[in-house]
Each structure stands twice: as C-alpha cells, then as structure tokens.
C-alpha cells in the first residue's frame with residue numbers, strides 16, 4: 001500500500017473554539033447577568049467547547065453548605081448568602097483556568113468584581129425583561145423572586161444592576177435562540193477580542 005502524503009496546503013485553520021481559547025490567554029471566563037439570562041446553561045456549553053472545567057457558583061455554594069440556595073436564604077438570610085458567595089468566588093478565581101457561571105448577584109459585590117477584573121474575562125449575557133421573566137417564572141428556585149410581584153422585582157433588579165453588569169469586558173445579547181447558537185455567539189465575541197488586538 002502506498003503512503004498517504006498530505007500536501008502542506010491542507011493545514012487546518014484554527015476553529016472558533018481554538019481562537020477563543022487563544023484570546024482568553026489562560027484567564028478564566030466568568031459569566032455574569034441577571035437571573036434567567038442563561039449563565040448556567042450557556043456557561044456549561046461554552047466550557048465543553050473550550051475543553052475547560054466548568055463550575056456554577058450556586059452549585060458550588062450548595063455543595064459546600066449542603067443546602068439549597070432557597071434553604072440558605074431562608075435559614076441565614078441574604079447577607080450570609082452573599083458572604084458565602086464572595087468567599088466561594090474568591091476561591092474559584094484563584095484556581096486554574098475554568099469557565100465560571102456566577103449567580104446574578106455575585107458581580108454586584110465590589111470586591112468580587114475587582115477580583116474578576118484582575119484575573120478573569122467577564123462576559124455579560126444581557127436579556128430583556130420579557131425573556132428573563134419567561135424563563136424564571138417556570139421555576140421557584142430563586143428566593144429573591146418570592147415577592148408579590150416577581151416580574152416587577154426583576155425589573156427593579158434590572159435598573160439597579162444593569163449599570164454594573166455593563167462593566168463586564170464583553171456583552172452578548174441573550175436572545176430567544178437555541179443554546180448552541182448562544183454558545184457560538186459567546187465564542188465569537190471572545191475570539192473577536194484578539195482580532196481587536198486585546
């Protein structure tokens with residue numbers, strides 16, 4: 001049998017994932033944004049495509065506390081939850097490169113935001129109220145929305161937090177498209193960083 005000789009011109013162009021990894025330059029990727037934006041779902045997919053470990057801060061908090069987020073809020077209150085969240089964030093940011101999906105309040109903490117900016121690449125999944133509401137109304141796992149008018153609560157959180165999420169290095173619009181399309185848009189935004197010379 002004759003040997004198969006590959007012509008040099010057939011070298012493979014780097015994939016979108018390769019280019020995004022290159023642009024990350026060893027930094028962790030941190031998803032921020034409001035409840036329902038898709039941080040947990042899209043973060044997991046993007047991690048798979050980047051072949052990086054994935055961690056969701058809420059899942060990590062539930063693991064270390066052996067309580068659900070709802071139980072933590074009910075038993076210790078939001079202040080204690082935020083303190084635990086900040087500690088978990090700091091620990092995760094000191095670990096090797098990974099994809100981190102935060103809970104919606106994590107980036108609002110000034111110190112956490114500082115740690116993220118110093119060592120990671122933050123990406124805001126921005127969504128409009130109706131999309132967020134449509135997603136979060138289906139589950140009762142978010143204690144902040146256990147109010148008389150949860151959609152109004154969500155809207156209030158948008159006004160308070162969007163000016164802060166805006167500080168993220170990248171913003172990707174969270175649209176009513178397939179999760180795979182969202183993951184692709186995220187990778188393209190990251191890969192675009194090196195094209196912009198950053």
Ligand SMILES: Nc1ncnc2c1ncn2[C@@H]1O[C@H](COP(=O)(O)OP(=O)(O)O)[C@@H](O)[C@H]1O
Nearest residue numbers: 034035036037038039040041135177178179182
């Ligand atoms: N692009 C998408 N298309 C359809 N459903 C989505 C999409 N992104 C997220 N979801 C769903 O919306 C809900 C909220 O997403 P999640 O990832 O938990 O948001 P977050 O972590 O930002 O609160 C989940 O049920 C998730 O599967």
Ligand SMILES: O=C(O)C1=C[C@@H](OP(=O)(O)O)[C@@H](O)[C@H](O)C1
Nearest residue numbers: 034035036058103104105142143
């Ligand atoms: O916005 C917030 O303050 C919160 C968002 C939640 O995570 P998701 O954004 O993943 O829903 C969870 O951390 C907790 O219920 C508080």
Ligand SMILES: [Mg+2]
Nearest residue numbers: 039040102103
């Ligand atoms: Mg989440």
